[in-house]
Amino acid sequence: KQEVTQIPAALSVPEGENLVLNCSFTDSAIYNLQWFRQDPGKGLTSLLLIQSSQREQTSGRLNASLDKSSGRSTLYIAASQPGDSATYLCAGEYGGSQGNLIFGKGTKLSVKP
Amino acid sequence: EAGVAQSPRYKIIEKRQSVAFWCNPISGHATLYWYQQILGQGPKLLIQFQNNGVVDDSQLPKDRFSAERLKGVDSTLKIQPAKLEDSAVYLCASSQKGTYGYTFGSGTRLTVV
Numbered sequence: 001k002q003e004v005t006q007i008p009a010a011l012s013v014p015e016g017e018n019l020v021l022n023c024s025f026t027d028s029a030i031y032n033l034q035w036f037r038q039d040p041g042k043g044l045t046s047l048l049l050i051q052s053s054q055r056e057q058t059s060g061r062l063n064a065s066l067d068k069s070s071g072r073s074t075l076y077i078a079a080s081q082p083g084d085s086a087t088y089l090c091a092g093e094y095g096g097s098q099g100n101l102i103f104g105k106g107t108k109l110s111v112k113p
Numbered sequence: 114e115a116g117v118a119q120s121p122r123y124k125i126i127e128k129r130q131s132v133a134f135w136c137n138p139i140s141g142h143a144t145l146y147w148y149q150q151i152l153g154q155g156p157k158l159l160i161q162f163q164n165n166g167v168v169d170d171s172q173l174p175k176d177r178f179s180a181e182r183l184k185g186v187d188s189t190l191k192i193q194p195a196k197l198e199d200s201a202v203y204l205c206a207s208s209q210k211g212t213y214g215y216t217f218g219s220g221t222r223l224t225v226v
Contacts, residue, residue: 004155034215043117043204043217044156089155100169101215103155 002027004092006104013080014112021075021107023090033066033073034101036089044089048075080111115139117218119205125224131193134221138186138207142216144168145182147190148204150220156204162188195225 003026013019023033032051036044048057048064050073056065063076073090087108091101118137126132138145143164148156159178161169164185173180177196182188192199202220 036217041219041222043219044206044215045217046215049214091155100158100161101156103157105153105155 002092002094002102004090004102004104006088006090006107008107009105010108010110012110012112015080015082017080017111018076018078019080019109021077021088021090021109023073023075023104025071025073025092025102027092027094028068028071030066030068030092030094032093033064034091034093035062035064035073035075036091038087038089038106047088077109080109082111082113085109085111117205117207117216119203119218119221121221122219123222123224125226126195128197128225129194131191132195132223133189133191134203134205134223136188136190136205136218138188138205139216142207142209143185144208145188146206146208146215147180147188148206148217150202150204152201159190159203192223195223197225199223200225 005024007022034049035047037047038044050057050066061078066073087106089106091103093101120135145162147159149159150156159173160180162182165182180190202222204220206215206217208215
């Protein structure tokens with residue numbers, strides 16, 4: 001069974017800190033791994049997508065890595081800001097199942113001013 | 114470009130009643146998805162349409178849930194009769210065929226009492 005796990009479930013940091021969110025998946029035959037952000041009462045916003053042939057992707061202060069052999073992905077946020085406060089979800093997508101994203105439960109991030 | 118539109122934003126119904134949700138995807142996006150997100154969980158795919166045909170409905174509780182996408186544009190998700198465990202946020206997403214970028218709507222929050 002394909003499962004995605006995120007640790008920790010919640011994280012609180014002071015503004016300016018660098019932080020890492022973790023995601024692990026049980027099936028290494030992953031097609032791509034995506035990170036989303038979800039704000040309260042809002043839908044999901046796509047942050048980064050890493051294809052299975054890639055090791056990492058960067059966008060601004062965000063960097064996501066993918067290690068298929070260990071079944072892990074990390075999302076690194078540099079110089080965190082209060083506006084980064086949200087729930088971060090990772091999702092694995094498997095070949096032949098476009099659109100069937102297998103989501104983790106998310107990490108709720110709070111950045112304190 | 115306009116985002117994925119969903120309505121209503123909130124709905125409260127009693128168990129055994131029926132309810133319908135509406136989604137208008139991004140213009141030109143051939144693929145449309147309905148996800149169910151229970152509080153504290155990641156979203157789970159219910160059904161995927163390619164144009165007006167169903168691609169995957171393996172996780173749709175077909176005894177009470179139904180969905181249609183007439184003319185390959187708007188879509189409606191219906192629950193009849195609703196159960197307490199159907200309380201969740203129902204997210205609609207769309208993507209262009211052959212791509213892995215998804216745009217999610219803000220969702221409909223359903224409470225069954």
